Amino acid sequence: MGKISDALEKHKKETVLKTERAPVAPEVAKTAQIPSSPLSHVHAPTKYDPKLVVLSAPDSMDAENFKILRSQILFPKEGKKPRVIMVTSALPGEGKTFVASNLAASIALGFNEYVLLVDCDFRRPSVHKMLGISLVAGLYDHLIHKLPLRDVIVKTGYGKLSVIPAGSPSPNPSELIASQMMRDFLEDVRNRYDDRYIVIDATPAQVTAEANVLSQYVDGILFVIMAERAPREAIHRSIENIGKEKILGIVFNGYNQSYRGYTKYYKKYYKEYGG
Numbered sequence: 001m002g003k004i005s006d007a008l009e010k011h012k013k014e015t016v017l018k019t020e021r022a023p024v025a026p027e028v029a030k031t032a033q034i035p036s037s038p039l040s041h042v043h044a045p046t047k048y049d050p051k052l053v054v055l056s057a058p059d060s061m062d063a064e065n066f067k068i069l070r071s072q073i074l075f076p077k078e079g080k081k082p083r084v085i086m087v088t089s090a091l092p093g094e095g096k097t098f099v100a101s102n103l104a105a106s107i108a109l110g111f112n113e114y115v116l117l118v119d120c121d122f123r124r125p126s127v128h129k130m131l132g133i134s135l136v137a138g139l140y141d142h143l144i145h146k147l148p149l150r151d152v153i154v155k156t157g158y159g160k161l162s163v164i165p166a167g168s169p170s171p172n173p174s175e176l177i178a179s180q181m182m183r184d185f186l187e188d189v190r191n192r193y194d195d196r197y198i199v200i201d202a203t204p205a206q207v208t209a210e211a212n213v214l215s216q217y218v219d220g221i222l223f224v225i226m227a228e229r230a231p232r233e234a235i236h237r238s239i240e241n242i243g244k245e246k247i248l249g250i251v252f253n254g255y256n257q258s259y260r261g262y263t264k265y266y267k268k269y270y271k272e273y274g275g
C-alpha cells in the first residue's frame, strides 16, 4: 500500500512537473484546406491535453500500462491481430477517450505501426480536445458534406498518429452511425489504409445505440470500466449487447475524480472477469 501510494504520489509530481513545462507540439504535418466545409479552418494540433500521458508523462506508470496494453494488442496470445479496435464502456465518463487516445498514441509511437484514431462519438466528441486540434472538419463532414477522406484526416505529428475528429455536430448520431454511409466509411478506411491500426472512440454501450452497431464492424473491442462507476449489472448487459466474442479485454480504469489522482490499469479477459 505504502509503495503504491508512494508511486502514485511520485507519478502525480512527475505529471505536474511535465505539465508545468507545457507540452510543446512538434512540427505538425499540414492538412488540406477545406473550402466547402462549414468548418473551413483546419487547425493543426498545438497543445495536447496533459492527460495524453503517453506524451506528457512518457516515463509514468500510466504510460507504461499503455505500453503493456499495446503489446497485448500487437502480439495477441491467440487469434489474429485486431486491426480495427473500438473502445467503449457501459456508462458515460468512464475514460473511453482517455484510453482510446493514449492507446492510439502509444501504438503510433512504436517503430512500425501507423494508427488512425477516429472519433465516432458525435454526442460528446472529445478526441480533438485530447490531441489539441480545434475546429476542424471531421467524420460528419466526410459522411454528410462528402469531403474527401484526405481532407478530414489530421496528421498529428506525434509518431505515426493520424486522427479523424468527429467534425460538425450531428443532429442524429445513432442514425448516422447505423447508416450505410458509415459502413462504407469503415470498409473504405480498412481497405485503403491496410497498413494501419484503426482505433475508434465510441459512445457508452448502455445508454446509446451506436456502440452496439459499431461492434459489428470492428475486429475487437476494449471495454473500459471505471472504478465504482457502472453497476455490475449494467456492465454485464452492455457486454451481452455488444457481444462477448469480440471483447479483446477489459481496461480497469482506477481513476476516480474524488481521489484526484491517477491509478493503475489492469487488463483482464472477460472470462476472468466472470462473464
Ligand SMILES: Nc1ncnc2c1ncn2[C@@H]1O[C@H](COP(=O)(O)OP(=O)(O)OP(=O)(O)O)[C@@H](O)[C@H]1O
Binding pocket: 051, 089, 091, 092, 093, 094, 095, 096, 097, 098, 099, 121, 124, 126, 203, 204, 253, 254, 255, 261, 262, 263
Ligand atoms: N486514468 C485517468 N487519469 C486521469 N484522468 C482520467 C483518467 N480516466 C479518465 N480521466 C478523466 O476523466 C474524464 C472522463 O474521461 P473521458 O472523457 O476519457 O471519458 P469518456 O468515457 O470518454 O466520457 P464520455 O462518455 O463523455 O465520452 C476526463 O476529464 C478524463 O481526462
Ligand SMILES: [Mg+2]
Binding pocket: 096, 097, 098, 121, 124, 126, 201
Ligand atoms: Mg469520450
